[in-house]
Amino acid sequence: MHPITIESVVKSFGERRVLDAISLELRDREVLGLLGPNGAGKSTLVRTIMGRVLPDSGDVRIHGNLARAGDNAARAGVGVVPQEIALYPLLSPRENLLVFGRYYGLAGATLNSAIDKALDWAGLSDRANEPSKTFSGGMKRRLNMAAGVLHKPRVLLLDEPTVGVDPQSRERIYTMIEQLRADGVSLIYTTHYMEEVERLCDRIVIIDHGRVVGTGTKDELVRATIGxxxxxxxxxxxxxxxxxxxxxxxxxxxxxxxxxxxxxxxxxxxxxxxxxxxxxxxxxxxxxxx
Amino acid sequence: MIISIVRAGWMNLRRDRAAMMLSFIVPVVFFSIFATVFGSRGDSGTSKIKLAVADEDHSERSKELIGGLKSESALTIVESPKDGAKFTAATAEEYVRAGNIAVALVVPKGFGESKLSFYSGAEKKGAAFRLFADTSDPIAPRVVGGLLQKVVMTAAPELMMSSGIDAMDRFAGGLTDAQKATLNGNMDSFHKQRVANPNAKSSTADGLVPIEVSDVLGKTKKNPLVAFYAAGIGVMFLLFTASNAGGALLEESESGTLDRILTTRVTLTTLLLGKLAYLWTLGLVQLVVMFVWGAIAFKLELLKHLGGFAIMALATSLTTAAFGLVLASVSRTRAQLGAISTLTVLTISAIGGSMFPRFLMPESFQKAGLVLFNSWAIDGFTNVFWREAPLSALVTPVAVLIGFAIVFFLSARQLTRRWELA
Structure with a gap:
């Protein structure tokens, strides 16, 4: 069973069809790059996988089990790193992680251990108690990622995690993602940066107008398109x-x-x-x- | 260049509906509310003072006096409670104490036989009128006192004449028996003439009628006005706090934390209940801080009324918390919330009695206040701190407040469905 399987998912907002019978799968321990122009439907697809969008038709399956929209129990092993910096700016990294860790159902020593590991992974241990609003864009992005892995998900959805960060922070984020892959986490990685996909992703799905227009490794895509x-x-x-x-x-x-x-x-x-x-x-x- | 800056300002304002509303609609709404409350709409605008009257004299003159009071356009005379017997001094005092009316007049026994006094001190004659006053309305007893002076003079001028003759007899060396007989004869004829022609005007003087004002509710309090206004101001600021803190929900939506939270184990209902509990505790702490400060700095009798305060604070902060959630869930942005909450909070505070007592308002506004939860909260606090009512008197306001809280929470849950699933 694949960690995630999308079967013919259709979603329209008003007259606009955002997802048009999309099907794809995330294989075990792979990094799947999701590419597409602005407005192609990438974020809607990620939100559909996370159960935040109710598809008009089609199914989302997690490890073979049907995961209906809003059914968070079915998605207990899935983490998400949203495109927005979804954090509390007045709180420190440790406090932010404490809040989200509790929302994931963690408590006590387990929660504290998860927070320490996440801070270390994100390279924020030495700034753990400062208000996160004072952080640079790259630090906020790393903290945003840390908040998505506290509950040790086996599947992680990353929606443009490197937007607006400098090359040094981007390198750090790449390292964080490579560590996750080494730990056996399966990832869906949404981005506009081709070099990120070439560097990080095992397979690539290109989406346009809500449809999958290309799937495969980079070489397979090149052969199938440019030859x-x-x-x-x-x-x-x-x-x-x-x-x-x-x-x-x-x-x-x-x-x-x-x-x-x-x-x-x-x-x-x-x-x-x-x-x-x-x-x-x-x-x-x-x-x-x- | 300056013109360009002005044009840019107007262009931006035109795009910002919330700012437009605050700039133009809110002032108009408030002007209308205040103008209506303080009465200036044509002839019927001014609110009349309700005066309970207990006639303990039952004489012809006391009836004439009450008739005179009834003809005063500033007064509405109430001679008996709803479906009850005519007021006695005791029932009138209780009527004021229960908050049904701001002032009650007792016409003392022997009024009809008494004479007015032109001189003060131990020799002052005649039984005094008694006014039972709820001084949370500081105006009504003074107005009634003044009107009473006037009505006594106009409704029973012979009393004044009789007193004047007594004074002359005493200070001018005494009247002969013949003079007294003539004067008494003229007094009778004057009385008959006035009864036959009741609309005839006569000259009056002020300050001759002895009136004993009894502050029914405030007399035992160290600082009575603080007790009254703590409730009004406390509830109004609770509303502002709740609407502002409810805006955190909108911030969660705008920043993306709401979406993130809803991918965890937290459901929207759980989140709203959590926000409600947070706002509830915040409101409670705010009320405690305010009333403790009132006790320390302004001698508010908090310790004496701790039980009633606790009950009312719990109920009021719960309802305002739920109301804050409604305001936040109705609004789409923080700017909208700012405009909507400013308009709503100030309006319901004005009508609900936070800014000025509801009994000063026109009857229609007093009735309208009953559909607002904050007026029930203010009434409850007033029952505790002003009227010193037993805890059982809080059952109705607390039940109404909890009812409002449930309705508000369910409304907020319904309105936030837009956040649940796209």
Whole structure:
């Protein structure tokens, strides 16, 4: 049984269909990247899994068991890290974790031990008693994550956990996620950052307009969309860039000749393997969504 | 540049409905409430003072006096309680003590035979009128006292004449028997003429009628006004605290902590019950702090009324807590909550009696106050600290408050369904 199985879930808000018969599964001990443009339905899907959205049709199963919306008992082994910094700013990290730990049903020595571990995991032990409103964005994000793992969930949903943080904090968050994976936790990881998905995720699901438009590892997605093509990237001295997908690496010479013929000064030229971003744009298009 | 700043200010205000409401609607609403309460709507605006009258004299003159009082436009005379016998001095005093009326007049036995006195001191003659007053309304006894002076003069001017003659007889060297006989004859004829023509005006003087004012409720209190206003102000600030603290629920929704909480073992009903309990304890502590301070700084007799205070504080803070949840769940944003709660709290505080006593209000407002929970709370506290009523007198206000609390909580639960599932 997969930790999470989504079966043909449909959800509309008014006339707008946000989830359009989405099906996917989170496999045991994997990190599943959930990618999609803004408004594609990622957060609604995460909230549906957490039981906060009532689907119009379709099912959510956790370890094979049907988990109806609002049935938190069925989701006892699932944790969530919301996109918002869902914390009490006037409380310290320890106090915040105390509050949420109690809401998860923890108490006494078990709760204190869970708080100590979570603070250590998030690198906040030395700031545990300061008001969290004084923290940087990265520290708040880490505390936000710590509040989601107090009850030692076997499945964790992370909704854009690195939004607005500096590279150092992001690195720390990656390390935290890698520790979770090493501990055998299965994760769904929602983000806009392709490099995060390439670094952290075992498999990727790309969602657009509430539908799954691509599933697989990065290589599988590349093969299924772009195939064996490579990308020629030419940077010109005037700051412009030209890109072209090709099956023939020799075409790079034609590109350079054409540039010389029209008097353009080439500053850099390279041949790239297709990136996840290429796949993403191939599947979702370049049109602005908002 | 200044014009641009002004335009930007107006553009922002136009988009902010809550601020618009606070700026323009709230003042209009309050102006209307105060204007109505203090009476200035045409001829019928001024609220009459209710005066209970016990006639212990049963003489022709006492009846004339009561008739004169009845004809005063500022007074409404009540001669017997609802479905009861005519007032005696004892029942009139009890009527005031029970809070049914602010002032009662006892026309003393022998009034009809007595004479007015132009001089004070031990030689003052005649039985004095007695006024039983509930000085939580400090105006009514003074107005009644003044009107009584006037009515005695106009309704029984021969009394004044008779007193004047007595004074002249004493201080001007004495009247001869013939003069006295003539005067008595004229007095009888004057009385007959006035009875035959009751609308005829006569000149009056003030301050000649002996009146003993008895503060029925406040006389034993160290600081009676504090006892009265502690209830009104206490309940009003409890409302502000509850609405403000209820806003924490909206903050939870806006910050995402509500969503996070609802993914734990906590259900929405449990969360609301928890918030209710928190607001309840907060209100209790606030009332305790306020009344303890009142006891220390203003001689409020808290220890003497500890039981009644505890009962009323528990019931009142429970209901205001539930009301705070309703305000928070009706509102969509903190800004909306600010506008709605300011408007609501000030309005129900004004009508409910926090700002000025309900008995000063027009009859319709006094009745309207009964549908507001805060007026029951204020009445309960007033029963405890002002009227010193037994605890059994709190059964009705406490039952009503608990009823309101249940209705408020169920309403809040219904209104917060929008947070339960998307």
């Amino acid at each position: 064996s093509q490579r990308e020629i990237v030419v940077d010109f001295a005037d700051g412009t860039r030209e890109t072209r997908l090709t099956d023939d690496p020799g075409e790079m010479l034609h590109v350079l000749s054409a540039a010389e013929a029209r008097g353009a000064v080439v500053r850099d030229v390279r041949l790239k393997s297709p990136s996840l971003e290429n796949v993403f744009l191939h599947l979702t298009g370049r049109e602005l969504r908002e």
